[in-house]
């Protein structure tokens with residue numbers, strides 16, 4: 206599937222109905238997108254409402270930890286309308302083990318790794334940054350950075366959780382008709398893992414962005430006005446820019462010919478995430494959905510966002526990609542048979558040499 210090839214994975218999590226929705230339950234709830242159901246939506250994984258936080262972490266996100274510890278970059282996004290479970294998925298309840306979301310579990314895994322592998326020769330440094338209202342500026346080297354926060358060095362999961370709590374203090378909350386607790390801005394958590402092997406002088410740096418995106422709801426549906434409306438529009442624009450960047454990345458990895466332009470500069474969000482989206486970076490998109498019938502159009506729009514990433518390639522492009530892979534396989538096979546022929550030749554030479562040595566030794570014996 207496209208997502209695997211270009212290191213972008215798209216999973217979908219459907220949250221349970223809440224009490225209010227349960228009471229107002231109308232004729233039907235939104236049909237779940239199912240695993241490997243190519244008639245509707247196809248994703249790498251679909252989590253039903255009974256999926257535990259642990260299951261979602263293990264099956265959707267855990268693999269990225271290993272990647273970051275090898276010195277690569279990664280990003281995990283939670284995308285969906287307000288109240289669809291983005292914060293629950295990314296953060297959950299920090300101080301309740303069962304209810305912890307992806308961020309605390311990743312942090313715990315990283316610190317577990319450090320306590321197992323850290324030695325006097327292998328040193329680790331973990332820095333984190335947590336921010337809810339994104340403001341980006343370029344530093345003097347034109348590297349974009351998040352304004353108003355500094356990365357801090359942390360030495361335990363507890364210290365990380367404190368940083369998250371501090372980052373939340375300036376969270377900008379607006380009231381809309383959709384959800385009175387809706388957080389109207391993107392929330393970014395960055396964790397940097399630096400490793401220094403004093404003996405071999407090998408240095409590794411992996412950077413992981415964990416992004417709880419602002420609600421993707423339709424501006425028209427929120428009845429927001431004034432500053433809130435501007436924010437909703439800005440959020441929608443940055444989500445649109447994010448979708449375009451991801452689509453361009455998928456095309457870039459899989460298509461021949463001129464590489465498409467990646468519009469990283471189109472939004473603050475994509476400028477910040479540039480290093481963690483392109484190149485060798487791994488990306489996981491978690492589509493958060495509500496099963497309530499009242500949310501049907503928003504849920505469909507969320508699924509379509511994910512589907513755009515997966516279905517980016519046309520049939521013709523898939524065919525070209527398939528042919529390219531076949532050519533690659535044929536090339537590798539040819540290289541392999543050449544190597545085998547060469548190795549056979551060397552075997553013959555060696556046997557000949559051994560025979561000559563034996564003959565010489567025999568002659569000397571005589």
Ligand SMILES: Nc1ncnc2c1ncn2[C@@H]1O[C@H](COP(=O)(O)OP(=O)(O)OP(=O)(O)O)[C@@H](O)[C@H]1O
Nearest residue numbers: 220221286287288289290291292293386387388420
């Ligand atoms: N999988 C789930 N299991 C149980 N409760 C959930 C689940 N997903 C979400 N909830 C609950 O639903 C409510 C809304 O979820 P959450 O705050 O995570 O939504 P959100 O998408 O982050 O919303 P917003 O964009 O407004 O911040 C919360 O009370 C949360 O605990």
